[in-house]
Amino acid sequence: MIREGRITILGAGLTGALLAVLLARRGIEVTVLERQTDPRRGTVTAGRSINLAMAARGMRGLKRAGLEHAIDDLLCPMPGRMLHPIAGDLEFQRYSGNEDDINYSVSRAGLNNRLIDAAERAGATIHFGARCERFDPATGTLHLVNPDGGEATYQAERLIAADGAGSPTRRALAKQPGFETSEQLLGHRYQEIDIPAAANGGYAMAAEALHIWPRGGYMLIALPNPGGDFTATLFMAEDEAAGTPSFSAWRTPGAAAAFVAEQFPDVPPLVPDLADQLDAHPLGILGNVRCEPWHIEDRVLLIGDAAHAIVPFHGQGMNAAFEDCVVLDSLLDAHDDWGSVFREFSAVRLADADAIATMAMENYVEMRDTVRDPRFQLKKALAFALEQRAPEHFIPRYSMVMFHADIGYATALERGRVQAALLERWTETADSLDEIDLDHCLAELGEALAPIPRASV
Numbered sequence: 001m002i003r004e005g006r007i008t009i010l011g012a013g014l015t016g017a018l019l020a021v022l023l024a025r026r027g028i029e030v031t032v033l034e035r036q037t038d039p040r041r042g043t044v045t046a047g048r049s050i051n052l053a054m055a056a057r058g059m060r061g062l063k064r065a066g067l068e069h070a071i072d073d074l075l076c077p078m079p080g081r082m083l084h085p086i087a088g089d090l091e092f093q094r095y096s097g098n099e100d101d102i103n104y105s106v107s108r109a110g111l112n113n114r115l116i117d118a119a120e121r122a123g124a125t126i127h128f129g130a131r132c133e134r135f136d137p138a139t140g141t142l143h144l145v146n147p148d149g150g151e152a153t154y155q156a157e158r159l160i161a162a163d164g165a166g167s168p169t170r171r172a173l174a175k176q177p178g179f180e181t182s183e184q185l186l187g188h189r190y191q192e193i194d195i196p197a198a199a200n201g202g203y204a205m206a207a208e209a210l211h212i213w214p215r216g217g218y219m220l221i222a223l224p225n226p227g228g229d230f231t232a233t234l235f236m237a238e239d240e241a242a243g244t245p246s247f248s249a250w251r252t253p254g255a256a257a258a259f260v261a262e263q264f265p266d267v268p269p270l271v272p273d274l275a276d277q278l279d280a281h282p283l284g285i286l287g288n289v290r291c292e293p294w295h296i297e298d299r300v301l302l303i304g305d306a307a308h309a310i311v312p313f314h315g316q317g318m319n320a321a322f323e324d325c326v327v328l329d330s331l332l333d334a335h336d337d338w339g340s341v342f343r344e345f346s347a348v349r350l351a352d353a354d355a356i357a358t359m360a361m362e363n364y365v366e367m368r369d370t371v372r373d374p375r376f377q378l379k380k381a382l383a384f385a386l387e388q389r390a391p392e393h394f395i396p397r398y399s400m401v402m403f404h405a406d407i408g409y410a411t412a413l414e415r416g417r418v419q420a421a422l423l424e425r426w427t428e429t430a431d432s433l434d435e436i437d438l439d440h441c442l443a444e445l446g447e448a449l450a451p452i453p454r455a456s457v
């Protein structure tokens, strides 16, 4: 068990701040270097998404740090998705057959600030305005630049890099022999739109849902915020080479607002300054980062997005990163030396990180397209029914990922493939659940799949 020593964490984002709490609580001397100025002073520069879906793995990370109730007031429950067709009625689809299975929308900035507070309370020292310009893996030296351009060098005896998808640490490690890394852009980008609270201060759409406007090759989604507003995000091809329609078609004045009015007709009445927002809000990039290994000896470790950034379509990037923190913390209980901790962490997390990257890409197609298919609904109803009858054998893949932190991502991917093939066959000739013989399905299931393995951490 490791309960002492010194660690430098690069990045006080969601991962770095949670990790700082966990390590400092163990008695480790934690120094965090963060390029931004202190976000609690309101000087944060525009980040990525304004809010995030928090699910079981994220909650488990908070619980491990004793913070399970620290963000109660920031959470907006989202028990299901509300589908908005171009014409016709809205349709609410629950995420799970179990009432307790709920995703939450949470403010990124609010969560980050609470974690930073908790890290300081736990004893971590955080230096804001310390941008790492260059990292030398051979010596552990970081070249830092402050907001005024002042430079300094910093010697890290042991560095955990939580410096995000564009991690300068990972890019420095990429030049080392035996280190493989890839950064793949999706070709689709995103733009956020604020949907304000209604005139009476309440929500202008159903509050307890993740709203989706699925349109085949692209989609708009919206997550609620505690103040009655929603943050909507349009995901679409960047240019015609990546698909149509695309953001690049919005060349003429008014084209963007006209597109939104035509494809998402219930949105413009809710957003008086829609055209201005579409003009002003930047397009974000989407992509996947993969690297292997995630460490150098007992000196450097990558964690969170720095090691495995993924596209956001399963709402799992931060959740996976918090799971990283839980696993790392538990390895500090299991080992007495950092080399073993880093080696095992890198080995055990890679398969799970690869699995959630695959599932996140697949979920883009499900969210923007498959959810509209009546057959998808029948498969979902059957999956819920099977889960009710035999939860140790069958849990829908979405639920394994979002609501079961004790089922690894790789297990969810593997079992999900078998389950998908079975659901496909069982619903082939049926139009409704009544036409399906559940006992027969359960018998086949028992032959195809062993009971679900649960992780102890």
Ligand SMILES: Cc1cc2nc3c(=O)[nH]c(=O)nc-3n(C[C@H](O)[C@H](O)[C@H](O)COP(=O)(O)OP(=O)(O)OC[C@H]3O[C@@H](n4cnc5c(N)ncnc54)[C@H](O)[C@@H]3O)c2cc1C
Residues within 6 Å of the ligand: 010, 011, 012, 013, 014, 015, 016, 033, 034, 035, 036, 048, 049, 051, 052, 053, 054, 130, 131, 132, 133, 162, 163, 164, 165, 167, 168, 190, 233, 284, 303, 304, 305, 306, 312, 314, 315, 316, 317, 318, 319, 320, 321
């Ligand atoms: C549009 C979008 C929607 C998303 N939605 C969800 C969701 O619903 N649910 C979910 O779980 N995940 C979601 N994610 C993913 C989530 O945002 C990331 O997985 C999460 O932010 C990773 O946290 P991190 O701390 O590892 O990296 P980051 O959040 O990127 O933090 C990195 C930190 O390091 C600092 N830093 C970077 N470079 C340096 C440097 N050179 N020197 C010093 N400091 C540095 C940064 O300032 C930052 O504070 C979404 C992502 C996007 C883009």
